[in-house]
Every structure is written in structure tokens, then in C-alpha cells.
Amino acid sequence: VLKRAFSSSTSLNAVKTVTVVGGGLMGSGIAQVAAQAGQNVTIVDLQPELLEKAQKSIQNNLTRVAKKVHKDDAAKVEGFVKESFSRIKVSTNIEDGVNADLIIEAIVEKLDVKQELFNKLDLLAPEHTILASNTSSISINEIGAGIKRKDSIVGNLTHIPLNHVSYFRFGGLHFFNPVPIMRLLEVIKGDHISEETYQTMMAWGKSVGKTCITCKDTPGFVVNRLLGPYSAEALRMYERGDASKEDIDIGMKLGAGYPMGPFELADYTGLDTNKFVLQVMLEKTGDPVFRPIPMLDKMVAEGKLGIKSGEGFYKYK
Ligand code: CAA
Ligand code: NAD
Incomplete structure (x- = not known):
């Protein structure tokens, strides 16, 4: 035994x-x-x-x-x-x-x-x-x-x-x-x-x-495996110009009952962390939903990391 x-x-x-x-x-x-x-x-x-x-x-x-x-x-x-x-x-x-x-x-x-x-x-x-x-x-x-x-x-x-x-x-x-x-x-x-x-x-x-x-030990475990594609799709929707970030945030709060919209959440989580998570998920799953988002890469390079740096999709100073 x-x-x-x-x-x-x-x-x-x-x-x-x-x-x-x-x-x-x-x-x-x-x-x-x-x-x-x-x-x-x-x-x-x-x-x-x-x-x-x-x-x-x-x-x-x-x-x-x-x-x-x-x-x-x-x-x-x-x-x-x-x-x-x-x-x-x-x-x-x-x-x-x-x-x-x-x-x-x-x-x-x-x-x-x-x-x-x-x-x-x-x-x-x-x-x-x-x-x-x-x-x-x-x-x-x-x-x-x-x-x-x-x-x-x-x-x-x-x-x-x-x-x-x-x-x-x-x-x-x-x-x-x-x-x-x-x-x-x-x-x-x-x-x-x-x-x-x-x-x-x-x-x-x-x-x-x-x-x-x-x-x-699977990529993104449970919650991020589901939140990741949601967040990436929201950023791409804004990047394509399909809707404003404010309207997407309102939409997900009032239409889906989320406490924060995806842009508020990305600023809250930290854009650098979002970018690193996407990179790892793409590498591990090969799923194109996790492919790089040029707007996100640019903002991180400019030091716009969200609430922790004072500016992300919104300003906090
Ligand atoms: N510490 C202690 N209390 C806090 C707090 C903190 N850091 N942040 C908020 N609170 C309290 C507030 O004092 C407030 O208390 P009362 O209800 O007693 O007044 C309550 O929480 C609600 O806060 P607010 O009124 O300031 O604002 P809110 O109603 O918008 O709630 C929130 C804030 C709890 C952050 C809410 O917006 C929320 O749940 N957002 C979504 C957060 C989320 O999805 N997190 C997961 C991200 S993914 C992740 O973390 C994994 C990863 O690997 C990236
Ligand atoms: P953060 O940037 O707010 O904090 C990271 C801290 O680590 C910084 O203060 C930095 O100075 C310090 N640091 C870096 N290298 C170090 C080292 N070698 N020794 C000691 N300190 C060092 O990041 P965060 O958002 O707190 O994320 C931290 C970790 O938690 C990451 O792995 C992230 O993926 C994970 N995580 C983040 C979230 C989120 O919503 N932000 C949620 C769950 C898990």
C-alpha cells in the first residue's frame, strides 16, 4: 500500500x-x-x-x-x-x-x-x-x-x-x-x-x-481559457471600428450583465498582462483567436498599461 x-x-x-x-x-x-x-x-x-x-x-x-x-x-x-x-x-x-x-x-x-x-x-x-x-x-x-x-x-x-x-x-x-x-x-x-x-x-x-x-495544467486553466477569446474579440471589434469602446463596454454591462465592460476590465487587469496572456495562449493552443492585436501591442509599447500606469483605454489621472 x-x-x-x-x-x-x-x-x-x-x-x-x-x-x-x-x-x-x-x-x-x-x-x-x-x-x-x-x-x-x-x-x-x-x-x-x-x-x-x-x-x-x-x-x-x-x-x-x-x-x-x-x-x-x-x-x-x-x-x-x-x-x-x-x-x-x-x-x-x-x-x-x-x-x-x-x-x-x-x-x-x-x-x-x-x-x-x-x-x-x-x-x-x-x-x-x-x-x-x-x-x-x-x-x-x-x-x-x-x-x-x-x-x-x-x-x-x-x-x-x-x-x-x-x-x-x-x-x-x-x-x-x-x-x-x-x-x-x-x-x-x-x-x-x-x-x-x-x-x-x-x-x-x-x-x-x-x-x-x-x-x-491546460492553457488559461478554466476562467482565462473562456475570458481570453472574449477579451480578444472585443479589442478586435473596436480595432475594426465596428463600435466604440464605450458602447462595447455599455453593451456587455447592460446586455450581458457583466460588472465591467471588456475595455474597463482590460485596464483593470493591466494591458501588459493581457498581451502576455494572449501570447502564451496562442503559443500553446495555436488558436488564431489569440493572435496578436496590433492596437494592444502599440499601447503596451507606449507604456499605456491601464489603471496601474494612469492610462489605458481610458485615462485615470
Ligand atoms: N479591496 C477591497 N474591497 C474592494 C476592492 C478591493 N480591491 N475593490 C472593490 N472593493 C469593494 C468596494 O469597496 C465596494 O464595496 P461596497 O459594495 O461595500 O461599497 C464593492 O467592492 C464594489 O466596488 P465599487 O463600488 O468600487 O465598484 P463596482 O461595483 O464596479 O465593483 C468590482 C468593482 C468588484 C471590481 C467589479 O467591477 C467587478 O467584479 N469587476 C470584474 C472583475 C473581474 O472580472 N475580475 C476578473 C479578472 S480576470 C483575472 O483576474 C484573471 C487573470 O488571470 C487576468
Ligand atoms: P504587476 O505588474 O502589477 O506586478 C508585478 C510585480 O512583480 C511588480 O511590482 C514588479 O516589480 C514585481 N517583480 C517583477 N519581477 C520580480 C522579481 N524577480 N522579484 C520580485 N518582484 C518582481 O502584475 P500583476 O497584475 O500583479 O500580475 C502578477 C502575476 O499575476 C502575473 O503572472 C499575472 O499573469 C498574474 N495574474 C494577474 C491578474 C491580473 O488581473 N492582473 C490576475 C491573475 C493572475
Whole structure:
């Protein structure tokens, strides 16, 4: 009988310390929900000014959450914000973040940059640490190709071919923007994730208030595989001059009940992230719906990245 040893792994519900690498739009939200849930969090980013921006946005968003929970009780609102915020440390040095039960990567959507980071984390982090990526579209198997950490397996394995044994302490934790509000977490099972790691990820997602769904390591997983073509078609409709971006946005909000139109959503997500996701999806699926969109490429080259840069399809300054 195949048994798995829990001794060296992070056992279920045991995640108490979390490090988030990349303190941008997603990283700051992930750090917030973990701190709200009582976990100690470190955010690591390359740029001190982005860490400052992350801290400010977390404080604002914690206040929004606290006002919902504690209504007009100002003392409780202040207490909740102060307490949650005090659990978050920031650093520009990755070594300050490696001592964690769970490390979630939320840096730029580029395979080589992610791989380099994970190879470093794998060397520096303690044995029990679970590594996870918040990638929107890149293959979890490819991102983790260099990772060596495993959950130990005890028992007689002679009857199971080794390449069928799944045991890596690494997987995908795909959040949605804005993280404190969107209730979904996609848990991505790479081909070789260990059952303990998968179960710990599911339990951790629940502990930070999310509903988890299980996804295979397919391009765009579940939600982006469906949102990607929708977003690309909307951009092309505007590029062709078939309708104004304002009318397309109104159309999808009032005619289809979406909370944001596709241009508002693209600005909200970040046009650079949209472009990288399209590139990966085209490469992986070959589906021409994901082919490059010249208008999107031009805007990214001009630094018009959406809300985070002050201008995208709309202006925010
Ligand atoms: N933190 C905490 N609270 C927040 C928040 C945040 N970051 N953003 C919004 N809120 C709260 C507001 O305080 C407000 O609370 P009340 O209802 O108590 O007043 C509530 O959320 C609604 O916000 P707003 O009134 O400001 O605006 P809204 O009604 O338009 O809602 C929205 C904002 C929740 C973002 C909504 O527009 C929405 O759901 N948009 C679609 C988002 C979406 O599709 N996300 C998925 C993108 S795809 C992705 O993330 C995957 C990927 O890989 C790219
Ligand atoms: P962002 O540009 O807002 O933030 C990325 C942050 O990572 C920046 O602050 C940058 O300084 C930092 N960074 C880059 N390389 C780094 C490194 N080597 N070490 C430490 N920090 C580094 O991007 P984002 O929108 O938060 O996206 C981050 C990841 O999350 C991407 O993989 C993206 O595909 C994914 N994602 C994005 C969304 C979205 O709606 N924007 C939704 C789900 C998942």
C-alpha cells in the first residue's frame, strides 16, 4: 500500500507564514487576504516604491473590507486594519522571505523570469515550504521544471512505474483581480504535484475565504481559457471600428450583465498582462483567436498599461 509521509511536508491547515513575491496588483491582494486570515506575510518586490504603493493600497482595501464587516464601529474598523496590517512585512531582499510555509509568486507573466525565481527559491527555502505560482496562463509544469522539492513517499513502490508517481511540493494558485473581492481560487494540479501539497493548497485557499476549483495544467486553466477569446474579440471589434469602446463596454454591462465592460476590465487587469496572456495562449493552443492585436501591442509599447500606469483605454489621472 502506498503511504505518504507527512513528516517533512507542510501538513493540512498548517500554513501560518506566507511570502508573496511581487507586490503589484495581485501580490498586494494575496498578501492582504492572507494577513486578514491571521497569517504572517512577507511581500518581496524588486522596487521599494512598489512596496510602498502595495502597503498603501493594502491599507485602503483593508479599510474597505473592515467597513463592510464592522459597519459603523470605528474602533473595530481601526483595530481590524491595524492588526491585519501589522502582520505584513515588506522587503526587497528575497532572502528575507524564504522562511515561510507557503511562497506564492506573483511577478511578471514571463516563463524565463518565473523559472529563474523558482530555481532560486527552491535552493533557499526550507525543505517543508510549498512553492506556488499565480500565473494567469503559463504552464505550471514548465514553470516548475527545475524545482526539486518533494514530499517523501514511504512504502513499497516497486509496483508503480516511477514516472507515474506524483509528489512535487509545487503547484498553481490562481487568484482573480481584485483579490479581496473575487471569491474564486483556481488550484492548478501540475502533472507531478503531491497529494499533500494539493490538499494543503485547497485547505489554505479555504482559510483565506476563497472557493477553490481544481484545474488541470491546460492553457488559461478554466476562467482565462473562456475570458481570453472574449477579451480578444472585443479589442478586435473596436480595432475594426465596428463600435466604440464605450458602447462595447455599455453593451456587455447592460446586455450581458457583466460588472465591467471588456475595455474597463482590460485596464483593470493591466494591458501588459493581457498581451502576455494572449501570447502564451496562442503559443500553446495555436488558436488564431489569440493572435496578436496590433492596437494592444502599440499601447503596451507606449507604456499605456491601464489603471496601474494612469492610462489605458481610458485615462485615470
Ligand atoms: N479591496 C477591497 N474591497 C474592494 C476592492 C478591493 N480591491 N475593490 C472593490 N472593493 C469593494 C468596494 O469597496 C465596494 O464595496 P461596497 O459594495 O461595500 O461599497 C464593492 O467592492 C464594489 O466596488 P465599487 O463600488 O468600487 O465598484 P463596482 O461595483 O464596479 O465593483 C468590482 C468593482 C468588484 C471590481 C467589479 O467591477 C467587478 O467584479 N469587476 C470584474 C472583475 C473581474 O472580472 N475580475 C476578473 C479578472 S480576470 C483575472 O483576474 C484573471 C487573470 O488571470 C487576468
Ligand atoms: P504587476 O505588474 O502589477 O506586478 C508585478 C510585480 O512583480 C511588480 O511590482 C514588479 O516589480 C514585481 N517583480 C517583477 N519581477 C520580480 C522579481 N524577480 N522579484 C520580485 N518582484 C518582481 O502584475 P500583476 O497584475 O500583479 O500580475 C502578477 C502575476 O499575476 C502575473 O503572472 C499575472 O499573469 C498574474 N495574474 C494577474 C491578474 C491580473 O488581473 N492582473 C490576475 C491573475 C493572475
